[in-house]
Amino acid sequence: MLRIALPKGRLGEKAYKALAMAGYPCPELLEDNRRLIFENPDAGVQYFLVKPSDVSVYVEHGAADAGIVGKDILLEYEPDVYELFDLHMGKCRMCVAGPNAFRDTHTRALRVATKFPHIASRYFEAQSREIEIIHLNGSIELAPLVGLSDVIVDIVETGTTLRENGLSVLETVVPVSARFIANRASFKFKGDEIRHVLDGLKHCLPDAG
Amino acid sequence: MNEITAGMRMDEILSARLRALYVKYGYRIYKVNRFEAYELYVQNKNFLTDERVLTFTDLNGRLMALKPDITLSVVRNTRDEQEPVRVCYSESAYRVPRGGDRFQEIMQTGIEYIGNCDISVLAEILLLAQKSLYTISERYALDISHMGMVQELLRVCRIQAEDYPEVLDMIRRKDRHGMQAFAGRRDIPQREQELLDLMIILSGPVRAALERLRAFQLPESTLQIMQELEHIAQLSEDVWRGTLNLDFSVLGDMQYYNGLTLSGFIDGIPSPVLIGGQYDPLLSRLGRQGQGIGFAVYLNQIDRCAPEMPEKEVEVIPVGKNPRQAFAEAERLRETGRTVILGEKEESGKC
Numbered sequence: 001m002l003r004i005a006l007p008k009g010r011l012g013e014k015a016y017k018a019l020a021m022a023g024y025p026c027p028e029l030l031e032d033n034r035r036l037i038f039e040n041p042d043a044g045v046q047y048f049l050v051k052p053s054d055v056s057v058y059v060e061h062g063a064a065d066a067g068i069v070g071k072d073i074l075l076e077y078e079p080d081v082y083e084l085f086d087l088h089m090g091k092c093r094m095c096v097a098g099p100n101a102f103r104d105t106h107t108r109a110l111r112v113a114t115k116f117p118h119i120a121s122r123y124f125e126a127q128s129r130e131i132e133i134i135h136l137n138g139s140i141e142l143a144p145l146v147g148l149s150d151v152i153v154d155i156v157e158t159g160t161t162l163r164e165n166g167l168s169v170l171e172t173v174v175p176v177s178a179r180f181i182a183n184r185a186s187f188k189f190k191g192d193e194i195r196h197v198l199d200g201l202k203h204c205l206p207d208a209g
Numbered sequence: 210m211n212e213i214t215a216g217m218r219m220d221e222i223l224s225a226r227l228r229a230l231y232v233k234y235g236y237r238i239y240k241v242n243r244f245e246a247y248e249l250y251v252q253n254k255n256f257l258t259d260e261r262v263l264t265f266t267d268l269n270g271r272l273m274a275l276k277p278d279i280t281l282s283v284v285r286n287t288r289d290e291q292e293p294v295r296v297c298y299s300e301s302a303y304r305v306p307r308g309g310d311r312f313q314e315i316m317q318t319g320i321e322y323i324g325n326c327d328i329s330v331l332a333e334i335l336l337l338a339q340k341s342l343y344t345i346s347e348r349y350a351l352d353i354s355h356m357g358m359v360q361e362l363l364r365v366c367r368i369q370a371e372d373y374p375e376v377l378d379m380i381r382r383k384d385r386h387g388m389q390a391f392a393g394r395r396d397i398p399q400r401e402q403e404l405l406d407l408m409i410i411l412s413g414p415v416r417a418a419l420e421r422l423r424a425f426q427l428p429e430s431t432l433q434i435m436q437e438l439e440h441i442a443q444l445s446e447d448v449w450r451g452t453l454n455l456d457f458s459v460l461g462d463m464q465y466y467n468g469l470t471l472s473g474f475i476d477g478i479p480s481p482v483l484i485g486g487q488y489d490p491l492l493s494r495l496g497r498q499g500q501g502i503g504f505a506v507y508l509n510q511i512d513r514c515a516p517e518m519p520e521k522e523v524e525v526i527p528v529g530k531n532p533r534q535a536f537a538e539a540e541r542l543r544e545t546g547r548t549v550i551l552g553e554k555e556e557s558g559k560c
Contacts, residue, residue: 060479060480061479062479082383083387085386188476
């Protein structure tokens with residue numbers, strides 16, 4: 001039985017549909033209920049629905065053999081897992097954004113509000129730019145508007161929230177999309193099953209890879 | 210379970226069994242100090258999985274560290290001798306595990322060989338690694354790689370030295386799409402892209418994996434390493450039923466490792482339980498001559514796959530009004546191998 005961790009929400013649903021097409025259906029998963037574990041013994045699969053940022057934790061610690069997770073989470077937490085396939089789903093960008101009129105004067109440390117302190121630190125470190133990280137858990141866009149930070153580092157999908165708050169993208173840090181990941185040990189002992197899922201996904205998502 | 214192991218935890222039992230195995234192969238038991246001068250780790254921080262180290266100032270003002278790694282201490286504290294140095298150990302290391310946020314005491318048992326690493330030595334190391342894993346569980350897998358070969362293949366693929374960290378990280382994560390994007394950015398020719406791709410997906414029995422690599426035009430130096438690797442695997446497989454897998458995602462730091470690298474897995478344990486490799490550059494950095502190889506078995510997660518220790522029947526002998534008689538009776542029963550405690554009333558239970 002292959003255990004797959006899926007992120008709750010839109011991305012999880014989309015990824016599940018691809019997995020179902022790939023031969024791993026479990027229709028109960030799309031029903032309106034609050035269950036967290038779904039199983040289809042005939043297809044040899046068990047799904048866990050978890051918070052998106054926890055998918056890699058379940059996989060790294062071996063509670064799940066594989067999972068679907070955003071590249072942003074992999075870059076932020078650097079879990080020790082195999083990153084086997086880019087599903088080209090949930091595409092967005094990790095960006096530095098700030099007020100439309102913002103100019104970095106380099107006269108002091110740049111105040112950066114973000115949910116992704118590790119990604120932000122590495123990005124600015126590579127530019128030798130001194131920064132002060134302000135770690136927030138939500139509504140990041142508010143930080144520069146109320147003077148909490150100069151800029152933000154966050155996920156940008158359409159840019160609507162930024163625009164509506166008078167912010168704009170200053171730099172793109174890295175493109176982000178969903179990845180199929182696997183636990184290193186599971187890859188040794190359930191390698192054939194994991195490769196089978198991968199082949200199914202490649203077949204169903206010919207534009208991914 | 211005998212009288213001695215009855216009082217031991219499963220990790221202690223396995224540690225004792227592993228040491229007994231290593232002793233059979235001429236490894237002598239070696240004890241390292243729990244503390245080491247901090248400078249040893251500062252100068253070799255890339256050798257460690259995490260550079261954070263627990264430190265304290267000794268009474269003479271010298272900054273000391275609780276050792277985060279055993280190999281460094283063994284290499285530093287053994288001497289160059291005519292004969293190869295073969296030592297085995299069971300020690301605790303103190304470090305922050307990968308992805309962790311606090312220090313842990315990590316029990317590890319392992320071996321270090323310092324001397325000429327010819328084919329028979331390397332084959333014996335692989336044999337010992339497999340037997341070590343088998344000591345823990347029949348459901349094991351041992352992956353090997355070769356840092357020298359990885360370096361040669363990267364040269365064949367025209368990877369520049371400054372790109373090594375990024376490329377090695379992608380190989381370690383089996384990030385195929387990341388590698389494709391990288392190859393596109395660097396204008397790497399098609400055939401070399403295919404070789405990079407194979408380096409990522411390759412994972413299987415050594416001979417079959419090497420055969421796939423031979424489909425590429427490789428320089429003589431690479432073919433020579435491949436031939437050595439095949440001989441080593443053959444020697445080990447001649448005397449042991451297990452399969453060795455070649456998988457380039459088993460990587461060590463190039464500053465320290467130059468040859469064979471090993472990574473062993475047990476079904477049911479999510480991370481490698483055995484890690485090792487040939488570390489000639491480390492020896493050289495520490496002012497030592499020659500070659501060295503070793504591996505460590507990490508026993509801190511062993512409870513995930515080991516059978517639960519059976520509870521022991523305990524009998525209670527009531528002390529009553531005649532403690533002398535109760536003492537004597539309890540002692541007599543213990544001599545017969547039973548577990549007995551003195552109490553208020555006669556009963557039995559488990560502990």
